[in-house]
Amino acid sequence: xxxxxxxxxxxxxxxxxxxxxxxxxxxxxxxxxxxxxxxxxxxxxxxxxxxxxxxxxxxxxxxxxxxxxxxxxxxxxxxxxxxxxxxxxxxxxxxxxxxxxxxxxxxxxxxxxxxxxxxxxxxxxxxxxxxxxxxxxxxxxxxxxxxxxxxxxxxxxxxxxxxxxxxxxxxxxxxxxxxxxxxxxxxxxxxxxxxxxxxxxxxxxxxxxxxxxxxxxxxxxxxxxxxxxxxxxxxxxxxxxxxxxxxxxxxxxxxxxxxxxxxxxxxxxxxxxxxxxxxxxxxxxxxxxxxxxxxxxxxxxxxxxxxxxxxxxxxxxxxxxxxxxxxxxxxxxxxxxxxxxxxxxxxxxxxxxxxxxxxxxxxxxxxxxxxxxxxxxxxxxxxxxxxxxxxxxx
Numbered sequence: 520x521x522x523x524x525x526x527x528x529x530x531x532x533x534x535x536x537x538x539x540x541x542x543x544x545x546x547x548x549x550x551x552x553x554x555x556x557x558x559x560x561x562x563x564x565x566x567x568x569x570x571x572x573x574x575x576x577x578x579x580x581x582x583x584x585x586x587x588x589x590x591x592x593x594x595x596x597x598x599x600x601x602x603x604x605x606x607x608x609x610x611x612x613x614x615x616x617x618x619x620x621x622x623x624x625x626x627x628x629x630x631x632x633x634x635x636x637x638x639x640x641x642x643x644x645x646x647x648x649x650x651x652x653x654x655x656x657x658x659x660x661x662x663x664x665x666x667x668x669x670x671x672x673x674x675x676x677x678x679x680x681x682x683x684x685x686x687x688x689x690x691x692x693x694x695x696x697x698x699x700x701x702x703x704x705x706x707x708x709x710x711x712x713x714x715x716x717x718x719x720x721x722x723x724x725x726x727x728x729x730x731x732x733x734x735x736x737x738x739x740x741x742x743x744x745x746x747x748x749x750x751x752x753x754x755x756x757x758x759x760x761x762x763x764x765x766x767x768x769x770x771x772x773x774x775x776x777x778x779x780x781x782x783x784x785x786x787x788x789x790x791x792x793x794x795x796x797x798x799x800x801x802x803x804x805x806x807x808x809x810x811x812x813x814x815x816x817x818x819x820x821x822x823x824x825x826x827x828x829x830x831x832x833x834x835x836x837x838x839x840x841x842x843x844x845x846x847x848x849x850x851x852x853x854x855x856x857x858x859x860x861x862x863x864x865x866x867x868x869x870x871x872x873x874x875x876x877x878x879x880x881x882x883x884x885x886x887x888x889x890x891x892x893x894x895x896x897x898x899x900x901x902x903x904x905x906x907x908x909x910x911x912x913x
Contacts, residue, residue: 536680
């Protein structure tokens with residue numbers, strides 16, 4: 520613990536997860552040295568999920584200097600999508616056969632970001648404490664932050680990257696619409712006998728959205744994919760507790776035979792899926808990023824890519840402000856950030872909400888009609904390419 524009585528820091532970052540760590544490193548790379556408040560509890564890396572990074576997000580992590588990140592990521596050049604009763608998959612791919620996204624294990628990102636942050640700390644260019652915020656008083660001059668330890672810290676700007684249950688959001692009374700936990704995600708690693716390199720799959724079925732994200736080929740030439748299955752509260756317990764063989768059978772029933780026999784080669788983990796809207800993710804000298812600002816349904820990795828977009832935009836906005844000698848926590852700076860982000864965040868949120876609502880509330884006939892339209896879109900390449908570009912840009 521760093522002992523302090525009264526210190527002023529231009530920027531304070533609050534959070535412990537991937538988005539918080541990415542924010543720290545991104546700011547540092549641009550010459551902005553933040554003060555970091557981690558959760559008082561030890562943050563244990565145990566995240567078996569796989570993230571679909573857009574090309575823009577992938578490029579950002581490469582530029583941050585993650586050493587082995589690129590070697591441990593798997594490009595996806597095609598995404599095959601269908602409804603459960605649709606006979607054939609609709610193929611989404613880039614015109615130039617470039618990757619649509621890159622699959623990366625969250626644990627890899629944690630480990631590599633931790634290594635970079637450790638180097639920054641050793642060079643004494645980052646001050647970090649593990650503590651909790653007791654209170655914040657914000658006025659036209661600064662933020663006064665009182666920690667649980669009793670220490671006081673002052674800052675121009677607080678960046679809250681502390682997740683869907685953001686304490687910063689609550690303390691600063693930032694208006695929020697909390698839709699609660701209506702879905703859960705199941706994650707596991709599946710081995711399958713048919714190999715389709717650089718291809719990922721997604722099926723919209725009665726139980727939820729099931730994705731198999733291509734990873735690598737094992738020595739026995741059987742392919743390995745990361746399974747992500749979005750389910751509602753009624754379904755999660757029944758499916759999660761199935762014996763391995765029954766679970767494999769259930770996945771194949773939902774997915775079909777395109778990948779041949781499927782075998783579970785990991786434990787099954789689950790996590791709650793929050794759905795939260797924050798119309799304006801700013802308060803007095805405060806800005807929220809990532810899940811603290813918008814927690815959406817996990818379709819095609821859009822949630823984490825939105826967080827990366829937030830980080831890129833807040834970094835650019837802060838550089839813009841510093842070039843003009845502006846107060847980083849001023850309303851003019853925060854408004855510029857919000858105006859540059861709100862259209863894209865709102866668009867992605869509405870898109871994921873619409874898809875989730877459709878498959879949660881419509882009949883099989885309606886969903887089959889949707890599947891037929893997907894098939895028809897094979898004859899309308901411009902439409903598909905436009906959807907691909909949206910996925911790549913987030």
